[in-house]
Every structure is written in C-alpha cells, then in structure tokens.
Amino acid sequence: MQLVIAGFFALLVVAFWVFQVAQHQKFAEIAENNHQRRLPMPAPRGVLFDRDGKVLVENQNTINIALVREQSGNIDRTLRVLAAATGADEAKLRETVSRRRREPSYRPIVLIENASSPQLAAFKARRLELPGIIEQPLPARQYPSNDLGAHLFGYVSEASETDLTRPEYAGAEAGSMVGKAGIEQAYNKLLMGTDGDRLVVVNSRGREMSIAHETPPEEGQRVQLTIDADVQRATEEGFRHFGYNGAAVLLDPRNGEVLAFTSLPAYNPNQFAGGIDASSWNELMENPLKPLQNRALQGRYSPGSTFKIAVAVAALEEGVATPDFRVFCPGGATFYNRYFQCHLKGGHGSVDMRHAIEKSCNVYFYTLGKMLEVDRIHKWASLLGLGEKSGIDLPNELKGLVPSTEWKKTTREPKWYPGETISVSIGQGQVSVTPISLATMMMTVANGGTRYTPHVLKAVDKGKGWEPVAPPPPQSTARMKQSTIDTLHEGLWMVVNAAGTGGRGKIVGYNVAGKTGTAQMISLTGAKIAKGKIDVRDHGWFVFFAPHDKPEIAGVIFAERSEHGYLGAPIAKYAMETYFAKKEGRPLPTLPPLAPPPARVVATATQPVATTAQVRQ
Amino acid sequence: MFERRLFFHVDWLLLAAILALMSIGVAMIYSTTYIQIPEPGRPGSQFYTQIYAIGLGLIAMVVFLLIDYRKLAESSLFLYGGLLLLLIYVLFRGSTQFNATRWIAIGPFNLQPSEFGRVTIALMLAMFFGENRRGARNIGDLAMAGIFAGVPILLIARQPDLGTAVTLIPVAFGIAYLAGLRMKFIGILALCALVLAWPAWHFALKDYQRTRIVTFINPDLDPQGDGYQQRQARITVGSGGLSGKGFMNGTQGQYKFLPVAHNDFIFSVLAEEKGFLGVLVALGLYLFVILRSIEAARLSKDRIGAYLVGGIISGFAFQVIYNITMSAGLAPVKGLTLPLMSYGGSSIIATLAGFGLILNVRMRRFTN
Numbered sequence: 001m002q003l004v005i006a007g008f009f010a011l012l013v014v015a016f017w018v019f020q021v022a023q024h025q026k027f028a029e030i031a032e033n034n035h036q037r038r039l040p041m042p043a044p045r046g047v048l049f050d051r052d053g054k055v056l057v058e059n060q061n062t063i064n065i066a067l068v069r070e071q072s073g074n075i076d077r078t079l080r081v082l083a084a085a086t087g088a089d090e091a092k093l094r095e096t097v098s099r100r101r102r103e104p105s106y107r108p109i110v111l112i113e114n115a116s117s118p119q120l121a122a123f124k125a126r127r128l129e130l131p132g133i134i135e136q137p138l139p140a141r142q143y144p145s146n147d148l149g150a151h152l153f154g155y156v157s158e159a160s161e162t163d164l165t166r167p168e169y170a171g172a173e174a175g176s177m178v179g180k181a182g183i184e185q186a187y188n189k190l191l192m193g194t195d196g197d198r199l200v201v202v203n204s205r206g207r208e209m210s211i212a213h214e215t216p217p218e219e220g221q222r223v224q225l226t227i228d229a230d231v232q233r234a235t236e237e238g239f240r241h242f243g244y245n246g247a248a249v250l251l252d253p254r255n256g257e258v259l260a261f262t263s264l265p266a267y268n269p270n271q272f273a274g275g276i277d278a279s280s281w282n283e284l285m286e287n288p289l290k291p292l293q294n295r296a297l298q299g300r301y302s303p304g305s306t307f308k309i310a311v312a313v314a315a316l317e318e319g320v321a322t323p324d325f326r327v328f329c330p331g332g333a334t335f336y337n338r339y340f341q342c343h344l345k346g347g348h349g350s351v352d353m354r355h356a357i358e359k360s361c362n363v364y365f366y367t368l369g370k371m372l373e374v375d376r377i378h379k380w381a382s383l384l385g386l387g388e389k390s391g392i393d394l395p396n397e398l399k400g401l402v403p404s405t406e407w408k409k410t411t412r413e414p415k416w417y418p419g420e421t422i423s424v425s426i427g428q429g430q431v432s433v434t435p436i437s438l439a440t441m442m443m444t445v446a447n448g449g450t451r452y453t454p455h456v457l458k459a460v461d462k463g464k465g466w467e468p469v470a471p472p473p474p475q476s477t478a479r480m481k482q483s484t485i486d487t488l489h490e491g492l493w494m495v496v497n498a499a500g501t502g503g504r505g506k507i508v509g510y511n512v513a514g515k516t517g518t519a520q521m522i523s524l525t526g527a528k529i530a531k532g533k534i535d536v537r538d539h540g541w542f543v544f545f546a547p548h549d550k551p552e553i554a555g556v557i558f559a560e561r562s563e564h565g566y567l568g569a570p571i572a573k574y575a576m577e578t579y580f581a582k583k584e585g586r587p588l589p590t591l592p593p594l595a596p597p598p599a600r601v602v603a604t605a606t607q608p609v610a611t612t613a614q615v616r617q
Numbered sequence: 618m619f620e621r622r623l624f625f626h627v628d629w630l631l632l633a634a635i636l637a638l639m640s641i642g643v644a645m646i647y648s649t650t651y652i653q654i655p656e657p658g659r660p661g662s663q664f665y666t667q668i669y670a671i672g673l674g675l676i677a678m679v680v681f682l683l684i685d686y687r688k689l690a691e692s693s694l695f696l697y698g699g700l701l702l703l704l705i706y707v708l709f710r711g712s713t714q715f716n717a718t719r720w721i722a723i724g725p726f727n728l729q730p731s732e733f734g735r736v737t738i739a740l741m742l743a744m745f746f747g748e749n750r751r752g753a754r755n756i757g758d759l760a761m762a763g764i765f766a767g768v769p770i771l772l773i774a775r776q777p778d779l780g781t782a783v784t785l786i787p788v789a790f791g792i793a794y795l796a797g798l799r800m801k802f803i804g805i806l807a808l809c810a811l812v813l814a815w816p817a818w819h820f821a822l823k824d825y826q827r828t829r830i831v832t833f834i835n836p837d838l839d840p841q842g843d844g845y846q847q848r849q850a851r852i853t854v855g856s857g858g859l860s861g862k863g864f865m866n867g868t869q870g871q872y873k874f875l876p877v878a879h880n881d882f883i884f885s886v887l888a889e890e891k892g893f894l895g896v897l898v899a900l901g902l903y904l905f906v907i908l909r910s911i912e913a914a915r916l917s918k919d920r921i922g923a924y925l926v927g928g929i930i931s932g933f934a935f936q937v938i939y940n941i942t943m944s945a946g947l948a949p950v951k952g953l954t955l956p957l958m959s960y961g962g963s964s965i966i967a968t969l970a971g972f973g974l975i976l977n978v979r980m981r982r983f984t985n
Contacts, residue, residue: 001794002908008938009904013897015945019855020893027855034852035868201872 043193044139046220050229060142066108072132141273150266154182193220222461226257234578238571247295249439250555256452304517307427314380316484323487329363357491369425378404385440400433446551449480505569514544516565542568642958670962674969681973693740703730704772729963739928746796747921780953791931851946861892884944913979922978
C-alpha cells in the first residue's frame with residue numbers, strides 16, 4: 001500500500017517536473033500574455049512657436065474610446081451596447097472594426113475619436129457590459145487660432161499604409177498621427193516624437209491592476225518658426241477685411257526667413273486632429289474654391305506686369321539698356337508686323353527705365369524684350385526665382401514656367417517665334433508663376449541678387465533650450481550692379497510713392513517699393529465666349545518690399561478675382577504697418593471700417609467682362 | 618482518563634508535518650485572497666476564517682485524541698446516526714451556494730456535514746469489521762459495509778456534491794482491504810462500475826458533470842469555457858518554473874485567471890509562487906504524513922485502531938492525490954479540496970479531527 005502511494009507521488013513529481021521545468025518557457029509566455037497588455041502611449045507632437053516665442057500650435061488631451069478585441073468576448077454585442085449608450089452609428093463602428101480585423105487583437109481599435117463627456121459618462125455607466133472597451137487619452141493637435149496659417153501649419157491625421165513608405169514618416173506605424181501638409185508634414189520627423197508604451201497588468205476580467213513597465217513617450221521637439229504671428233494675423237485679416245481669397249508670402253529679404261505665409265480660403269486643421277468625418281471632408285474636396293489647395297505654393301498664374309521687374313533686371317544686367325535708356329511710347333507699337341498696345345491709349349511719351357517701371361509702360365518693355373530675346377529673359381527670371389521652385393521647406397511646391405527656346409523644343413510647336421518674346425516681356429503668353437516665386441523675386445531684387453531659400457524653421461528645442469537651425473544655402477546668387485539695384489529700387493518706389501499704380505500701398509516714412517500686376521484669366525475673345533459661364537475676373541498681384549533703400553520685408557499679395565493689382569496693395573500695407581509698428585514697439589495698427597462694407601462683386605450673367613483684359617496697366 | 622505517559626507517545630513528527638502543511642496553506646490563502654485595491658490592501662476575510670478554523674480544528678483534534686478511540690468506535694453508531702440526520706437536514710433545509718445545497722447555516726458559520734462523513738464512516742466501519750473476528754470474509758459483511766458507506770454517499774451525491782461523495786469510497790475500500798477483502802472482489806466491483814458507466818453517463822450524471830469529463834479529455838475544445846480552468850491550471854503550474862514567481866507575485870492566482878485559487882486550486886498557486894521546489898517540499902510533507910499514518914495503523918494494538926487509521930488515511934491520500942493531479946490540470950475539475958491546505962472551515966476541522974484519531978491510535982498502542 002505504501003508503495004502504491006509512493007508511486008503516485010513519484011508520478012506527480014514527474015508531472016510537475018514536466019510542466020514546471022521542462023515546459024516552463026512555454027507556460028511562462030502564456031502566463032505573461034495572460035495578464036499583460038501593451039498599451040501604446042502616443043507622444044505629444046512638438047509645439048510650434050513663432051519667432052517671438054508665441055505658441056502657434058499645441059496639443060490638447062482628448063479621450064478616444066477604443067476596443068481591444070482580445071478582451072471582448074462578444075464583439076457584436078459589445079458594439080451594439082456601445083452604440084446604444086453613446087449614440088454612435090453602429091454600422092460605422094462595425095465597419096471600423098472589420099477594416100482593421102487583420103491587426104493583432106491586442107491592439108486597440110479606436111471606435112470613437114475625441115469622445116464627448118456625455119459619451120464618456122454613458123460608457124462609464126455601462127462599463128461592465130462593455131468588456132474590452134477602453135478609454136484612451138490621446139494628445140490631439142490643437143490649432144488655437146483655427147484656420148490661421150492653415151496651409152502653413154498643415155494638419156495631422158492617421159498615417160495610411162502608403163504614407164508609411166515616405167521618408168518623413170519613418171518611425172510611424174499604421175494608425176499613428178502624422179503631419180499631412182505644411183510644416184506638420186515637412187517637419188514630421190522632428191515633431192512626431194517617439195511613442196511610449198505601457199505594459200499593464202490586467203486581471204482575468206481585463207481590469208488594469210498595476211503598471212508593470214512604462215516607456216514614457218518622448219514629446220516631439222519644440223520648433224520655433226520664422227513666422228511672426230502678428231504679421232501672419234494681419235495678412236489674413238487684410239484679406240478678409242477687403243474680401244478676397246488668395247495667397248501671400250512675406251519674407252525677410254536679408255535671409256529668406258518667412259514672416260507670413262497664407263493661402264485662402266483655408267480649412268480648420270482642428271477638424272483633422274480629431275479625425276475628420278466624411279461629410280466635412282467631402283465638403284472640403286468639392287468646394288469650388290478649393291480650400292485644400294495651397295495657392296502660395298501650387299497656384300500657377302500669369303504674373304502680368306510684375307514680370308516687368310525681371311525684364312528690367314535682365315536688360316540692365318545684360319547691358320542691352322542703361323537706366324537712362326529712353327523709349328517713346330505713342331500708345332502702342334508694331335513688332336514683327338504685329339501691333340501691340342500699351343495700356344494707356346494716348347501713350348506715355350518718352351520714358352526712361354525708372355518711369356517705365358513707374359508707369360508700367362508696355363511699349364518700353366516690348367522694346368527691351370525684343371532687344372533681350374527670350375533666353376536672356378529666361379536666364380534672369382530664373383535667377384530671380386521665377387519658373388523655379390523657391391525651395392521653401394514646405395511640401396508639394398510646384399514650378400511656374402518662364403518660356404525659353406530650350407523649353408519650346410519640348411512642346412508640340414518647337415520653333416520659337418520672336419513675336420512671342422514681345423508678349424513674354426510684359427508677363428503674358430506662356431509665363432506662369434507661383435505666388436512664392438514672385439515673393440522670391442522681390443526678395444532677390446530687394447537684396448541685390450541673392451536668392452535665399454525661403455524657410456520657416458528658425459530653431460529647435462530638444463529639451464536643452466533653443467538651438468538655432470542653420471538656414472538653407474541660397475538657391476542662386478547673381479551679384480547685380482549697383483546701378484541696376486538703384487534703378488529698380490527707385491522705379492519701384494515711384495510706383496507706390498509717385499504717379500504709379502501702387503499708391504494704396506504707401507506708408508508715410510517707410511518708402512515702400514512695389515509693383516502691381518494682373519493675372520489675366522482668359523483672352524479677350526475667350527472672355528466673350530465664356531461670358532456668364534465661368535468666373536473670368538482677373539487676379540490681382542501686388543509685389544513689394546520696404547524700405548526701398550534698405551529692405552527688410554518683401555513679399556507678394558495675390559488677391560484672387562480682385563481684377564486690379566492695386567486692390568491687393570492695402571493688404572500689404574496693413575501687414576507691413578504691423579511689422580514696422582511691432583519692430584518699433586508702437587501699438588499695432590487696426591483696419592479702418594470699410595464703407596460700404598466689403599461686398600464682393602459676384603459674377604453673374606449680366607456682369608460685363610473686363611474689356612481691358614488684353615491691356616495691362 | 619488521560620494518563621501522563623501517553624503524552625510521550627504522541628507522534629510529534631506527524632503533528633509537525635500537519636502543522637507545516639497547514640501553514641503553507643494559510644500562506645497561500647493569504648496570498649490569493651489578499652485584497653489589493655484600494656492601496657495598500659489588506660488580507661481577505663478567508664485568511665482569518667481559515668485561522669479560526671485551524672484553532673477550532675486543533676481543539677477538535679485534542680478532543681479526538683483524548684477520548685480513547687475504542688470508546689469513540691463503540692459509540693460510532695450514534696455518530697453515524699447523527700451524520701445521517703444532518704445530511705438529511707441539509708437536503709431539506711440546507712443553505713444553497715453555487716447551485717448546491719451543502720451547508721447548514723449556524724449563525725455566521727456554514728457547517729458542511731459531508732466533510733465529517735469520512736471520519737464517521739471510518740469509525741463506523743472500523744467498529745463493524747473490528748468487532749467481527751472473522752474479518753470480511755463473506756459477501757453479507759461486505760454488503761453490510763456497502764450499505765453503511767452507501768447511504769451517506771448517496772445523500773451527499775444528492776446535494777449535489779459528487780466530489781465529497783467520491784472521497785468516502787476510498788475510506789470504505791481502505792477498511793475493507795485491511796479487513797481482508799480480496800482483490801478479486803475489488804476487480805469484480807471495478808467491472809460492475811465499467812458496465813454501469815454507460816447508463817450512469819446518460820441517466821445519472823448532470824450536464825455540467827458530463828461537460829467536465831469531456832473537456833478534461835480535450836481542454837482546448839473550449840478554452841474560454843469549460844476547459845478554461847484546466848488550461849489555466851496548467852499555465853499556472855508551468856509558469857511557476859523551478860523556483861516560482863515569489864510569494865504574492867503569482868500572476869495567474871493573483872489576477873484571478875485561475876478560479877477558486879484559494880480553494881480547489883491552492884496547490885497550483887503554490888506551484889506558481891514557490892515553483893517546483895515548493896511542490897517538492899509540499900509533496901514530501903504529504904507523503905510523510907500518509908506513510909507515517911500507515912505506520913500508525915501497522916503499530917496499532919488492535920484491529921479497530923488499524924482499520925480506523927487505514928480508512929481515514931485512505932480517504933485522505935485519495936483526496937490529496939486527486940486534488941494535486943487536478944491542480945496540474947491532469948484530472949477533471951471537481952469540487953474537491955486539498956486537505957490541510959485548501960480554504961474551508963469544515964474541511965479543516967474534520968481533517969484535524971481525523972488526524973486526532975490517527976494520533977490517538979498510535980498514542981495508545983501500548984495501553985490495554
């Protein structure tokens with residue numbers, strides 16, 4: 001009997017040895033998985049500051065309601081109860097879960113983003129019926145000024161599978177929040193930080209008992225921008241005040257720092273931070289004004305008369321004309337057997353370079369164009385940044401086009417006709433530019449030939465204080481003759497301060513230099529055909545820098561459908577006034593109330609189409 | 618009645634082993650029922666209850682030690698009658714927990730009369746066979762013994778408490794074996810059991826009892842359902858490893874992956890927190906207790922003593938071996954506690970009373 005019992009005990013010893021020693025590894029792993037859950041702890045993105053340390057973009061904690069499938073016995077039932085409790089659309093919840101069914105079952109699936117407090121309360125009250133449903137605190141991106149600088153900052157949203165292959169998203173996982181436009185995208189790597197995770201011990205009901213291990217998330221780097229929040233605000237305020245959409249870029253011509261950057265209409269990036277719903281997204285996508293398009297970088301428009309600056313620089317630098325070179329303008333002239341009008345029917349009379357710039361005399365620039373020929377215009381336009389990418393540190397910039405014989409060879413009609421040069425010399429024909437490239441041109445003209453790379457990144461803080469970031473090298477340097485610089489600066493000063501078209505940009509004491517232009521939408525004959533069907537009103541340009549002898553601010557105002565360049569000048573004026581007032585410590589300016597209130601002309605079938613479309617001022 | 622010299626014949630070693638096992642049990646109950654939330658936590662009520670029960674059990678042990686076992690055996694018929702009355706009372710008036718009616722509520726305590734079945738039947742059968750000078754030679758005696766054991770077994774099985782009912786069978790067989798029951802009879806009975814198994818499966822067993830057996834054979838069939846306990850028991854034991862996760866550091870028991878950890882699966886928790894080494898110590902102690910008790914039976918000066926010890930220790934050994942096998946996930950899960958270690962007041966008191974009798978027999982081996 002003793003033997004039998006001892007035998008049983010021996011068998012038990014063997015059995016326990018097999019489980020506890022021989023197969024220990026296997027069971028230990030199962031036990032670990034049994035009671036530990038790895039919960040991601042998303043890192044807050046880096047905060048964005050303006051050049052003076054004002055917070056531009058920050059984070060706010062939101063709470064998501066998520067499902068951990070492995071802890072939920074009956075997912076169907078759980079979703080049904082959750083939908084009933086929180087008022088969420090059950091079909092949508094199901095779709096979310098089924099879309100991500102291939103992910104590991106311990107990974108939480110976010111069901112309700114940015115849950116409202118009634119939703120959270122309802123969830124808590126019925127927690128026992130909702131196994132596997134968890135609250136996930138999530139630092140969400142917060143844009144305190146809503147759509148201010150939307151295209152500049154960009155927005156964040158969940159990374160898709162295809163996103164993950166892009167270099168700026170290295171380190172991101174499917175579902176992590178990444179920057180999808182603007183600075184958020186360009187500096188995603190800096191801003192994203194490193195997600196932490198938390199190993200929590202849960203009991204058999206999934207309740208969290210304690211934290212076994214925690215790798216705290218590393219917040220993204222704090223980033224200081226070159227943007228001046230006040231100038232940025234003033235610029236956008238100006239557009240709204242005067243009732244225009246469009247784009248603006250304001251640069252420091254001494255180094256290429258971007259002081260303000262906008263594209264309007266904008267969107268509210270806060271909508272994306274908490275996950276944008278389909279209807280809002282469709283609304284943005286289908287809006288005929290295209291609020292998602294970054295006009296400053298991607299809009300390509302005819303530069304109109306602003307292009308004359310490039311032609312003037314080319315003529316002076318190439319030596320085909322001196323500043324005193326005079327042309328008699330009778331109101332038009334014939335080149336290559338074709339008559340080209342000046343915008344002033346009676347003619348400007350005899351003008352030199354400065355006055356030709358001031359008055360924007362077409363005949364003068366036709367003449368320079370003929371003397372230069374297209375390739376030299378192309379060369380200098382490119383050196384000034386036109387038809388090139390500015391190289392700004394924001395994503396998805398497009399190039400404009402400045403024609404050349406080289407380029408013409410790639411088109412269907414490879415031969416360059418000299419007559420085409422005449423149109424090009426006043427910014428028409430094939431010429432197209434982006435707003436940022438015109439800003440670059442003004443910066444380069446202002447500083448005498450250095451085409452700095454516009455940039456928005458000033459400094460980063462990795463936790464040890466601000467470390468300035470070296471500015472990118474200039475795109476090109478063309479040391480312009482002093483006489484060229486003087487002529488341009490004086491001529492452009494006269495545009496604003498003498499008898500030119502830019503008088504509305506004048507600021508007493510600050511010697512603003514500028515030039516207006518009209519981006520023609522359609523030819524005169526085309527306009528007649530399209531009459532009433534599409535909006536054919538022209539866009540207005542105002543390019544500027546100030547003060548004209550020692551420029552410290554330069555830029556472009558592109559006012560969509562403003563028809564006249566000079567209508568954008570007050571926006572520039574207001575932005576520059578803000579800049580100078582701030583610099584000198586004076587109270588910031590305010591905009592005078594408009595009388596009558598801003599009533600934008602809406603194109604209707606009866607609206608007469610501008611008959612001056614062919615004639616530039 | 619108690620002679621001074623008897624004191625020196627008390628088996629202190631056996632007593633020490635019993636106390637050691639109970640201490641391990643109390644420690645494991647402390648560990649598994651400790652209330653962690655809110656911080657800093659406090660021991661669960663089960664811990665205190667168990668200590669009271671051990672106190673009461675030790676008193677019962679002393680009582681059953683002091684009274685000469687022969688006197689007890691002589692009055693076993695009264696004890697047996699009392700047991701039957703209590704069991705019948707339970708069937709009609711008992712308190713119900715977890716779908717079973719096993720308890721009699723006495724104030725704040727719940728008495729589980731079935732736990733006292735083993736000792737009573739052991740006394741009863743020891744008396745019956747011990748008085749019968751011929752031993753268990755004829756079928757009539759055996760049938761008589763079968764009826765004695767069978768009535769309470771059926772009453773307990775009706776509660777339903779199959780686990781406890783089954784533990785009475787080895788008591789009866791242990792005594793019958795010592796009394797000279799030939800193996801032939803045991804073989805015949807086993808054959809009968811096999812023949813009866815099929816109708817029993819279909820008519821006698823309840824659904825939950827059937828699923829337990831099915832899931833024992835294939836625990837992965839339903840890992841979240843009935844196979845769950847078995848699977849978790851194996852994980853608990855296996856993850857303990859050689860030296861264990863440390864006292865109160867077991868994850869399976871602490872986080873309630875293993876159900877009734879302080880009760881039926883207390884040995885699994887020991888294996889988890891103290892590892893294979895702890896298992897060896899506990900198994901060694903149990904083996905010592907059993908072998909030492911068998912020795913007491915051999916040393917007994919009369920047959921009543923030998924049968925009594927044999928019956929008690931057979932039931933004890935069966936329960937220990939079955940429970941530990943189950944703790945490793947190697948036997949169907951039954952509501953069967955591990956004597957001396959599992960939580961349970963009635964179980965502790967009855968077990969200690971039983972050991973009181975074993976010590977009693979050994980102590981009086983030289984008296985007349």
